[in-house]
Amino acid sequence: MVDSVEFTDIRIADETIEDVVDVLESGRFVKGPLVEQFENRFAAACGVDHAVGVSSGTAAILLSLAAAGVGEGDSVFVPGHTFFASASPVLELGATPVFVDIDPETYTMDPDALATAAAEVERPAAAVPVHIYGGMADMDAIDAIANEYDLFVLEDSCQAHFATRNGSAAGSVGDAGAFSFYPSKNMTVAGDGGMVTTDDADLAENIRMLRNHGRGDEGVHRRLGLNYRLDETNAAVGLNQLDRVRDWSEMRRRAAQRYTDRLADVDEVTTPWVPVDVDHVFHLYVIQVPDREALADYLSNRGVDTGVHYPTPAHRHPAIVSRVETPELPVTEALCDRILSLPMHPRLTDEEVDYVCAAVEEFYR
Ligand SMILES: Cc1ncc(COP(=O)(O)O)c(C=O)c1O
Structure with a gap:
């Protein structure tokens, strides 16, 4: 009998642990062969030339x-509804994040809002559409605007490993894609880690240089770079996770469908809308409700963990408000007060989903 449901459930297989032990025994912790293997396999899985x-x-x-040349005076378009880190690197580079609103159904960057913003600013340089929760933004529409304004397009795919839209994978449509392996993501490296995907050989080369002190093959530091390397133990875990992530995403999709079916009759709940051409990977399963805090408390008292992703729009954080003009983004702001993330992970059982849905139904009865 179910009496509690974890928000997430992270496990590392025994064979993955054996691979990590092999790295530890080898003594080769950085700049070894596994990072390169992981990069090659990730690029192939994503359908790009370089990772x-x-x-x-x-x-x-x-x-x-940075590798695309974004810097001082440049404007970079970022959706308001995202994690802080979609925008903070823009400020770190001395450029200006220009926040744009989202589509009310997919919660991703609204292409019309992007077009309006691109026409208004002086130096439009890049756009960072975010595939929030695991569903891809409308990249066809965004690319069309990017072509008009010559924008570098970076897909923030940190929540969308191998999601697709119109058959193309996240991170393979724009000029580059950025992925996170933070432990709660659809795949991890058992620690922090990330990946850039691109078809552009020069961009990939520049990023390789920048992640390693700006150092070129000849050992001379050609650009100012710091240390952003991925290490071998993480790559060993990443390779194992890569073999499994598509199955896990299928399991997430099944759980999501069960939530959506079970909650269909609860009028107060808006379940996620998934466009027909999108293969969503449900990093998060997020509903909208009118009384989020009360429902979260009710669920918590019944042992159900929930989350809010994110309670504050990206452009409303003090670190950003103090540096850039913060526009009104009505769709983003209305959404932030209503969203609640229900438990979501590949091992979620039908009984657990039913238990959560029964508690939600009970709350509204
Ligand atoms: C949308 C989005 N962008 C960027 C990041 C930053 O990734 P990391 O935590 O690996 O630095 C995350 C994850 O935390 C994210 O969800």
Whole structure:
């Protein structure tokens, strides 16, 4: 009998642990062969020519924008509804994040809002559409606007490993894609880690240099770079996770469908809308409700963990408000007060989903 449901459930297989032990016994902890293997296999799985392993998703965003030449005076378009790290690297580079609103159904960057913003600013340089919760943004529409304004497009795919839209994978449509392996993501490296994907050989080369002190093959430091490398133990875990992530995403999709079916009759609940051409990977299963805190408390008293992703829009954080103009983004702001993330992970059982849904139904009865 179910009496509690964990929000997430992270486990590392025994054979993965054996691979990590092999790395530890080898003494080769950085700059070894596993990072390169992981990069090659990740690139192939994503359908791109190059992948570059880095120390986090944040580093993947920072280094991609830096390698593309984004810097002082440039405007970079970021959706308001996202994690802070979609925007903070822009400021770190001395550029200006220009926040745009989201589509009310998919919660991803609204292409019309992007077009309006791109027409208004002086130096439009890049756009960072975010595939929030595991569903891809409308990349066809975003790419069309990017072409018009010559924008570098970085897909923030940190929550969307191998999600697809119209048959193309997250991270393979724009100029580059940034992935995170933070432990709660659809796949991890048992620590922090990230990956950049791209078809652009020069961009990949630049990112390789920037992640390693700006150092070129000849050992000379050609650009100012710091240390953003991914290490071998993480790559060993990542390789194992890569073999399993598609099955896990299928399990997440099944759980999501069960939630959506079971909650269909609860009028107060808005379940996630998934466009027909999107293969969603449900990093998170997020509902909208009118009385989020009360429902979260009710569920917590019944042993059900929930989360809010994210309670504060990216452009409303003090660290950002103090530096850039913060626009009104009505869709983003209305959504932030209503969202609640229900438990979601590949091992979620039908009984657990039913238990959560029964508690939600009970709350509204
Ligand atoms: C949308 C989004 N962007 C960026 C990041 C940053 O990734 P990391 O935590 O690996 O630095 C995350 C994850 O935390 C994320 O969810």
